[in-house]
Amino acid sequence: MEERFDCIVVGGGIAGLSAAMVLARANKRFLLIERGEFCGAKNVSGGVLWGSDLERLVPGYSTDADAGFERFVGHRRLTFLDDQSSFSLDFKSGHFHETPFSGVIVLRARFDEWLATKVQEAIDASSVADESFLATNVLVDRVIQEDGRVTGIQAGEEQFFADCVILAEGVNNLLTRQVGLQPDYVPADHVAVGVKEVIGLDRTVVEERFQLDGLAGMTNEFVGYATAGVEGGGFLYTNRESVSIGLVLGMKDLREKRVKPYDILNDFKSHPAVADTLRGGEVLEYSAHVVSTGDMGSMPKQLYGDGVLVVGEAGHLLMNSGRAIQGMDYAMRSGILAAETVVEAAADVDFSSSSLRRYEQALEASFVMKDLKGFQDAVHLLHDPIMYEKMPAVLCDFGRSFFTVESEPTEKAIKSFRKAAKKHLTTWELVRLSAKAAKSL
């Protein structure tokens, strides 16, 4: 059987669905193929979708009680841990309640499935409603290439052809490798493994324990003892009736330190500051997934070729800069830009590599590549043991001194800080860290 489409999108995650939304609105005939039972069935994230592109894609979602997100980001916290203590930067603001929200907390099996229903609505409203499809439960085995040009895909016995294929297959990008944009073996150096539990709590418990008003939620990132000396960090996000708690661990460091990710997760959950937030909760689901770190060393050599575009984490578009772990917003924007490129290429009837290069140019001009390039030093800084081991110890020692009131003469804060810094860092390390942090963050 041969079908011909304007575009084929491989993968029904956020990148693929965002591309599909733009294609549907431009009245393009497309086939989106998802291997899961439904869109989202195979997808895992921490998960905060940052930024305001969702409002562009699904206008008015923030006032829709049935929209697929769990909570909007109303309260942010960055916590440094040693074995007993926690020292946090905490920011809460009424401004976070204004729309468009600056971020929404999601559970992907629910969010992606909801986003797919919005894409289907866009298809139904398009002029080619009967000629575009969201096909689930189908695994793409390979990309079809003719004379070096991508012309379609093969799934089992069936082949489908299109002017252009958008690869939105996620970080385990086997098809991106097949078409030669990424080497067959991607080493552990620039990827991490995320492990997570969703812990169920009554809605009133979530809202009272975390002081949340309505659908406001809290995001908390952790540095330090969370990862038991392995490069990486932890996170805790509040959902409507649960919390997502997990770790992102550098894969190479995990291999060298010979520890099991789920054991470290139990250590993290047992930390006094963390355990208090999980009390009485029941584990609903355990999950894990490889995640790129934002180190551009792992990126495909380019994100386009003849008849093909690579979007989202298939292009390793993800970054942990220390301010936030951004990936789903990069997925959304790259999906949108890729689809816009396909629409322009169709107007020119030119799907060659030189025409599709417009996608990379648009990506370069957007926050995605500007931030990825601008914050590489920050990404590297977070991989430095000074940052994930020593700095949290300094802050917690300082905090203990600053916040402890004894019936003794009180030390000035600057003296306490110097003492704490001196205990854990050499003068040179302190100078190096200050210089790096000032430059990179």
Next chain:
Amino acid sequence: MELLSIAERLGKVAYRNQGRSEARAHIEVDTDICNATCPHKCTTYVCPANCYTLDEAGKVHFQFEDCIECGTCMYACDQGAVTWRYPDPEVGRGVNWSLG
């Protein structure tokens, strides 16, 4: 607060084709490489689903049934022992997240 073992955690995961007596393996591991030449046998501790185990003689064994398709072994194995594919929706195994 609940601290679970890995077996209890995997008990919370919904898998595809759980009723099938024989699912088709989506990952192939050449354990001869693991057991003959690998200096670290890292999959036996980095795999988040404990699919790679060591027996009493220190030999690596692999089973795909508990695999949650995270991809870790594909990157962590630098010895060329792991051939990684996605499971077939009809006859393979693999996850079906309810929360994700």
